[in-house]
Amino acid sequence: MRLLRLAVLAIASLVSADVNLTHESRNILPSTFKPAQNFRNVNLVRNINLEKSYARETINVVVENVDAQPQSEYFLPFEQSSLGRIGGLEVRDKKDPEKAGFLVDVVEVDPYSSTEYYKITFPSALPSKEQLTLSITYYTLSALSPLPAQMGQTDKQYVLHTFSAYAPSAYITSKQKTKLKLPGVDVPDATTLPAELNADGKEDPQKQGTTYTYGPYNELPAGAIQEVSVRYEFTKPLLHAKLLERDIEVSHWGNNIALEERHWFHNRAATLKNHFSRVTYQQSAYYNPPTPALKEMRFPLSIGSMDPYFVDEIGNVSTSRFRSNIREANLELKPRYPMFGGWNYSFKVGWNNDLKGFVRRAKGASDQYVLKVPFFEGPKQAEGVEYERVVTRVILPEGAKNVHFETTVPLVSNATGLHPTFMDTIGRTTLTLTAINMVDEFRDRDLIVTYEYPFAARFRKPLVIFAGLLAVFAVSWVVGNLDVSIGRKQKAT
Amino acid sequence: MSATPLHDIWEASASQPFLPSIGKSAQFTVGFTLLSIAVLLTGLFGLNNTLKNLPLYGLPASLAFGFGAVYVICAVGVYV
Known part of the structure; x- marks a missing residue:
C-alpha cells in the first residue's frame, strides 16, 4: 500500500512539476470570458512578506462599483504559471475583520489561456458608486529560487524573488504601491525602476530598513505588469x-x-557545489551557523x-x-541526516x-x-x-x-x-x-x-465476537454429541 | 443563523466532554479479567458438553470474550 502510494507520487511528480495546476475546484468559463469592468480600484496597498520560505501577499484595496447596477463578483487575475502555486487565498472585509471570509473560488477560462481568475463573491451586492475595502491574503509556494543555485557547504545562501511591481488586477487601478518586507539588510540586487513611473517622482525601490517600497503609481490599466526582482540573503532551508x-x-x-x-x-535550497563533507559539517556543528540544511x-x-x-x-x-x-x-x-538543498x-x-x-x-x-x-x-x-x-x-x-x-x-x-x-x-x-x-x-x-x-x-464489535463464539459453542455441542461409534447402537434403557 | 454552526454546537456542548465507560488505565485489567472468565467458562463447558450447559456456560463465556477481546486489543494499543 505504502509502496504503491510512493510509486504514484513518483509518477505524479514525473508527469508534471506543478501537480496543483490540474486541480479539482475549477469552474470552466467560456474562453471569451473577460471580467466586466464593473469596478475600479480606488486605492491599493500590497504587502509582500518574504521573511519565510514562501511569499505571503496581502492586498488591501478600496474597490468602487462604477457600474449602474449593484455588483457582487470581483475577479482577481493570476498568470497560469503561478496559479498552481497560489494557495490559502482568503478575502475579508477590512472594515469588519471579525466577519467570516468571502466566498472564493477558482475559475478557469480555458486550459491554454495565460490568465486565470479567482472569483470573489461578496456576501451582499455592492450598490452603484459605493466603496468596499477588501483585504486579500494569499501565499505563493516555491516563490524563492536560490541564486546561485549551487553553493559551498558553509556559504551564505541568496534567493531571488520575481514579482510584478504592479499588483494583479482585472480592473483599472487609480493609485497603488507595493511594499516588500525582507528578512534582512543584505540585499545585493533589487531591480530599480526609473523615477518617471513613480507618482512622487522618486526612483524605485525606496528603502527603509528591511522594507522596500515600489510606488506609489498613478492610474494603471487592467492587467498592467512591471516585472521586477529582488535578491537577498536567506541562509535557511526552503x-x-x-x-x-x-x-x-x-x-x-x-x-x-x-x-x-x-x-x-x-x-x-541551493544544492551543494561539492560532495557533502562530514568534516566541515562536524566542525560547524559546534558554533551552529545559519545553514540552508534542515537539522x-x-x-x-x-x-x-x-x-x-x-x-x-x-x-x-x-x-x-x-x-x-x-x-x-x-x-x-x-532527521536521520541533515537535509541539504x-x-x-x-x-x-x-x-x-x-x-x-x-x-x-x-x-x-x-x-x-x-x-x-x-x-x-x-x-x-x-x-x-x-x-x-x-x-x-x-x-x-x-x-x-x-x-x-x-x-x-x-x-x-x-x-x-x-x-x-x-x-x-x-x-x-x-x-x-x-x-x-x-x-x-x-x-x-x-x-x-x-x-x-x-x-x-457502538456494540457492533463485541456483539459480533459474541455471536461468533456462541456459534462455535453450539457447533461444539452438536459435534460433541454425534454418535460416531462403530458397531451396534446401544439401546437406551 | 451563524456562519459557523458546527463551532456553535462545539461551544454549546462544553459541559459534556466525552466520558468513557472504562478509562485507559483500567482497560487491561477489565479486558484480562473478562478473558479469564471466558476461558474458565469455556473449560467448564468443555468438561460437560450438554445442551443445558450451552446457555449456562457458553452464553456468558461468549459475552465475556466479546467485551474482553475489545478491551484487551485497546489496552495493547490497537484502538478499535
Whole structure:
C-alpha cells in the first residue's frame, strides 16, 4: 500500500512539476470570458512578506462599483504559471475583520489561456458608486529560487524573488504601491525602476530598513505588469512538502484519538557545489551557523499527548526527544541526516491523546458527537514550511453516520468513505479532506466534525465476537454429541 | 443563523466532554479479567458438553470474550 502510494507520487511528480495546476475546484468559463469592468480600484496597498520560505501577499484595496447596477463578483487575475502555486487565498472585509471570509473560488477560462481568475463573491451586492475595502491574503509556494543555485557547504545562501511591481488586477487601478518586507539588510540586487513611473517622482525601490517600497503609481490599466526582482540573503532551508497525509483516528472504546502524519519533504535550497563533507559539517556543528540544511524540527503538540513515534523508511529514528509536562508537549526531531538543498526526506510521526479534550457529546441530541482537531499540525519552523498538498483523513468509529464538517482552511475536495481495519465488519466511516498549497501558518486552524454514533453501532464489535463464539459453542455441542461409534447402537434403557 | 454552526454546537456542548465507560488505565485489567472468565467458562463447558450447559456456560463465556477481546486489543494499543 505504502509502496504503491510512493510509486504514484513518483509518477505524479514525473508527469508534471506543478501537480496543483490540474486541480479539482475549477469552474470552466467560456474562453471569451473577460471580467466586466464593473469596478475600479480606488486605492491599493500590497504587502509582500518574504521573511519565510514562501511569499505571503496581502492586498488591501478600496474597490468602487462604477457600474449602474449593484455588483457582487470581483475577479482577481493570476498568470497560469503561478496559479498552481497560489494557495490559502482568503478575502475579508477590512472594515469588519471579525466577519467570516468571502466566498472564493477558482475559475478557469480555458486550459491554454495565460490568465486565470479567482472569483470573489461578496456576501451582499455592492450598490452603484459605493466603496468596499477588501483585504486579500494569499501565499505563493516555491516563490524563492536560490541564486546561485549551487553553493559551498558553509556559504551564505541568496534567493531571488520575481514579482510584478504592479499588483494583479482585472480592473483599472487609480493609485497603488507595493511594499516588500525582507528578512534582512543584505540585499545585493533589487531591480530599480526609473523615477518617471513613480507618482512622487522618486526612483524605485525606496528603502527603509528591511522594507522596500515600489510606488506609489498613478492610474494603471487592467492587467498592467512591471516585472521586477529582488535578491537577498536567506541562509535557511526552503522546506517544501510534496505531500502531507494526516490520519485522525477516533476510538470510543479505547477512549483514544490517534494522530499520524506522513511527510514527504524536499529542500528547495541551493544544492551543494561539492560532495557533502562530514568534516566541515562536524566542525560547524559546534558554533551552529545559519545553514540552508534542515537539522531539526519541532512539533508543538497538544497538551497531554503521549506515545509518540518517529519512523522513516528504514525504521525507528532514535534522534528524537519528547518533552511532555502539564504545560506543553513538544516533539523535537532530528532527521536521520541533515537535509541539504535538493535532498529529500520522508518520515511519519504519530502520537495519541485522550478523547476527552477532542470529543464532546452534542447538546440536545442523543448519540451525536462533536470532534474538534487541528486540520494539520506538522513542524513549526522559524523559516516556515510549505505544503503542496495536504490530505487529512478523519477515521470515525465504525457505524458513525450523518457526518458533517466545518473548517476555515480552503479545501479543494472532500469525500466520505469506509476504511476497513482491525475488528471491523463493514469498515469505519472516514472523511477525507484535501487542501492544496498550504503553509505552516494554517497549522492551528481547526476542523470540526459532527457525527451520529447510534447505540447499535457502538456494540457492533463485541456483539459480533459474541455471536461468533456462541456459534462455535453450539457447533461444539452438536459435534460433541454425534454418535460416531462403530458397531451396534446401544439401546437406551 | 451563524456562519459557523458546527463551532456553535462545539461551544454549546462544553459541559459534556466525552466520558468513557472504562478509562485507559483500567482497560487491561477489565479486558484480562473478562478473558479469564471466558476461558474458565469455556473449560467448564468443555468438561460437560450438554445442551443445558450451552446457555449456562457458553452464553456468558461468549459475552465475556466479546467485551474482553475489545478491551484487551485497546489496552495493547490497537484502538478499535
